[in-house]
Amino acid sequence: MHNQTRRASVRTLAAMLLAFAVTLSAAPAALAAEGGSxxxxxxxxxxxxxxxxxxxxxxxxxxxxxxxxxxxxxxxxxxxxxxxxxxxxxxxxxxxxxxxxxxxxxxxxxxxxxxxxxxxxxxxxxxxxxxxxxxxxxxxxxxxxxxxxxxxxxxxxxxxxxxxxxxxxxxxxxxxxxxxxxxxxxxxxxxxxxxxxxxxxxxxxxxxxxxxxxxxxxxxDELVRSHIGAWVVLYLVLFTLFALVLKKEYWKDVH
Ligand code: HEC
Incomplete structure (x- = not known):
């Protein structure tokens, strides 16, 4: 039972990261499309x-x-x-x-x-x-x-x-x-x-x-921005992991 919950949360995390990565990679493509033919x-x-x-x-x-x-x-x-x-x-x-x-x-x-x-x-x-x-x-x-x-x-x-x-x-x-x-x-x-x-x-x-x-x-500013971007992504990933661990900790007593 416990294992199942963990697997589910890992799957949720993977899905979130994937959605995030897709959003990030789509943005430059949309910008590049402006060049026309x-x-x-x-x-x-x-x-x-x-x-x-x-x-x-x-x-x-x-x-x-x-x-x-x-x-x-x-x-x-x-x-x-x-x-x-x-x-x-x-x-x-x-x-x-x-x-x-x-x-x-x-x-x-x-x-x-x-x-x-x-x-x-x-x-x-x-x-x-x-x-x-x-x-x-x-x-x-x-x-x-x-x-x-x-x-x-x-x-x-x-x-x-x-x-x-x-x-x-x-x-x-x-x-x-x-x-x-x-x-x-x-x-x-x-x-x-x-x-x-x-x-x-x-x-x-x-x-x-x-x-x-x-x-x-x-x-x-783009040069600066793209450097900051990498740190922002890292922060978001770490924060997501942290939030998951925290959630588990809170729910432990509820079960
Ligand atoms: C002798 C003057 C002159 C020089 C030197 C010059 N241009 Fe121009 N440029 C113009 C003029 C006048 C226009 C406006 C043309 C029009 O609207 O018909 C223009 C228009 C342009 C445009 C289009 C702007 C728009 O309407 O979107 C670009 C891009 C451009 N120039 C790039 C350059 C680049 C790069 C150089 C250097 C390699 C350069 N120009 C050198 C006179 C010059």
Missing amino acids: YPNANINVHDQAALQRGARLYMNYCVGCHSLKYVRYSQLAGGIGLTEKQVMDNLNFTGAKFGEPIVTAMPEADAEKWFGKVPPDLSLEVSAKGADWVSAYLKSFYLDPATNSGWNNTVFPNVAMPFPLWQLQGEQEAVMNPPENGQPATVRELKLAHPGSLTPAQYDEAVRDLTTFLAYVSAP
């Missing part, structure tokens, strides 16, 4: 070397137009494993102070005049669009003489952004589908017409680093 960006925000390479690319090719106003240089340092001196020497070209947010030097009125659009702040871009979207976007620029900048993009058609990484990726051209029933022709695929300084594999790697960095700035 774009290829997996395959990023790992715990990879500090990738974060550092991504930060460098961002400061060289993007910050001239796009601010990261919710992130301070000081936050950046700790988060991606650099010292204050390394950040100020290698990643801060605007003369901002260490404690200041990452803003762009370009006045909005000029941007409006040059591109017809103000380049948006990218602090929350990965939260808004998903890492997969950002990664696909950065691989989908192609030459198009019909646009103002000379560039178009299959992920963001008629985007006002001139492709800043063309020297790295090279220049892609669109192979068009034949026009159908008077509809404008659509893009079938992109072909690398003029190679850049990186091979396609190296360019994919660079986009992965850049996307990793943008994912990190979208949720700088």
Whole structure:
């Protein structure tokens, strides 16, 4: 009789833990689904070397137009494993102070005049669009003489952004589908017409680093949060065991 009770409580405990584990593992899957139908960006925000390479690319090719106003240089340092001196020497070209947010030097009125659009702040871009979207976007620029900048993009058609990484990726051209029933022709695929300084594999790697960095700035607390998460789970498991032992102790006298 006593043995049966114990087996039952062990079974209950196992079921509880299983339900808990299922809940935990379902959450990231639900978040990842936001990326839509774009290829997996395959990023790992715990990879500090990738974060550092991504930060460098961002400061060289993007910050001239796009601010990261919710992130301070000081936050950046700790988060991606650099010292204050390394950040100020290698990643801060605007003369901002260490404690200041990452803003762009370009006045909005000029941007409006040059591109017809103000380049948006990218602090929350990965939260808004998903890492997969950002990664696909950065691989989908192609030459198009019909646009103002000379560039178009299959992920963001008629985007006002001139492709800043063309020297790295090279220049892609669109192979068009034949026009159908008077509809404008659509893009079938992109072909690398003029190679850049990186091979396609190296360019994919660079986009992965850049996307990793943008994912990190979208949720700088995530690194801390995921460490705390492990302790919370451990606490819950230990507490459950403790509660079971306690319950047994109380019910001993009742039986
Ligand atoms: C010369 C200025 C300029 C540079 C440099 C630049 N961008 Fe842009 N970017 C723009 C403009 C302008 C837009 C707005 C385009 C639009 O809405 O049509 C834009 C839009 C974007 C968007 C889409 C935002 C949205 O609407 O969701 C992303 C993502 C982006 N840029 C990423 C980058 C990255 C990453 C870099 C660096 C590799 C970069 N940009 C460099 C001007 C720039």
